[in-house]
Amino acid sequence: MSSDLRTMLARLADEPPPVNIDLDRRIAEGRRRVRRRHLLGGLACVVVLGLFGGVVASQAFQTAAGPPSTG
Amino acid sequence: VRASEEEAIRDYAAARMPSLLRSAFLLTGGDWYRAEDVVSTAIVKLYLSWRRASRTQYLDSYVRRILVRTWLDEQRRPWRREHVVDMVPDVGASVDDLERRADLREILAGLPSRQRAVLVLRFYEDLSVDQTAEALGCTPGAVKTLTNRALSAVRRRLPGTLIELEDA
Numbered sequence: 201m202s203s204d205l206r207t208m209l210a211r212l213a214d215e216p217p218p219v220n221i222d223l224d225r226r227i228a229e230g231r232r233r234v235r236r237r238h239l240l241g242g243l244a245c246v247v248v249l250g251l252f253g254g255v256v257a258s259q260a261f262q263t264a265a266g267p268p269s270t271g
Numbered sequence: 272v273r274a275s276e277e278e279a280i281r282d283y284a285a286a287r288m289p290s291l292l293r294s295a296f297l298l299t300g301g302d303w304y305r306a307e308d309v310v311s312t313a314i315v316k317l318y319l320s321w322r323r324a325s326r327t328q329y330l331d332s333y334v335r336r337i338l339v340r341t342w343l344d345e346q347r348r349p350w351r352r353e354h355v356v357d358m359v360p361d362v363g364a365s366v367d368d369l370e371r372r373a374d375l376r377e378i379l380a381g382l383p384s385r386q387r388a389v390l391v392l393r394f395y396e397d398l399s400v401d402q403t404a405e406a407l408g409c410t411p412g413a414v415k416t417l418t419n420r421a422l423s424a425v426r427r428r429l430p431g432t433l434i435e436l437e438d439a
Contacts (some may be wrong), residue, residue: 205377205425208375209395213293219307221288223281224312230318231277237319 283330284314291338297391298342300380309345313338323364335396336406339388343407346384379426386421389414 285289291313295306316337317324327333380386385407392403393414400418404411 206394206397207283209297209374209391212375212379213297213395214374217296217303217306218294218418219292219303221284221292221307221311221314223284223314226284226314227281227318229410230315233315241283269302 276321276325277318279325280318282394282405284317287331291334294391294396295342296325296337297395298388300340300382300387301376302380305379309338311389312345313341316341332402332406334422335392336408339392339406340408343388374429375425376427381425382421383399385409386417386424389417390421390425393418 277324288310291310292303293305295309295313296303299305299309306377313334317334318336324330324333331382388407389403392406393400400405400411400414403413407414
């Protein structure tokens with residue numbers, strides 16, 4: 201007896217799925233992950249701007265203080 | 272993501288759920304509960320990339336790619352890794368259809384994950400070599416090699432199985 205592989209695969213998956221996915225929970229999880237992503241993005245911006253501001257401030261301070269005395 | 276977009280995701284996922292679960296069931300080698308995990312993760316990923324996904328011409332292909340890659344990613348995790356068995360018991364050609372289905376399930380479960388994915392995509396989803404390559408993120412040549420290996424395993428273990436291929 202021979203059977204077609206396509207038919208066999210289709211029959212194998214033919215039973216009604218005995219599981220049910222809660223779409224509301226999945227969507228809520230997606231929403232949480234989007235928020236977390238935005239939060240992390242915001243934090244990264246703050247860190248980069250803070251570092252940049254620190255460098256600029258340090259250079260301004262050195263310029264204002266003038267050249268180091270050779271005494 | 273706006274409320275209207277969430278509604279669109281919900282509608283799309285609800286409409287495609289049985290089909291996604293069936294594909295995942297075959298990909299996982301016949302395990303509905305792992306299929307549920309894979310589809311759940313794929314839906315979250317779809318939510319995260321909905322704006323890009325909804326602009327594509329073929330949303331179903333995009334979602335199929337998410338599903339297959341989610342499953343392959345899961346396979347790479349050490350605690351989820353499946354172990355390929357060396358030998359699956361041979362069966363004769365005279366077994367009835369029910370037994371052949373059980374055997375096919377066993378064969379699928381024993382195949383390496385990418386070979387199984389190729390069988391499901393090409394023979395269940397009816398994708399071409401190029402579409403399968405795109406879904407798996409590999410070359411068409413690799414798809415042909417994987418197809419040949421997977422089919423050899425099926426022929427060896429289920430003699431008498433008809434396999435029609437146009438382009439492999």
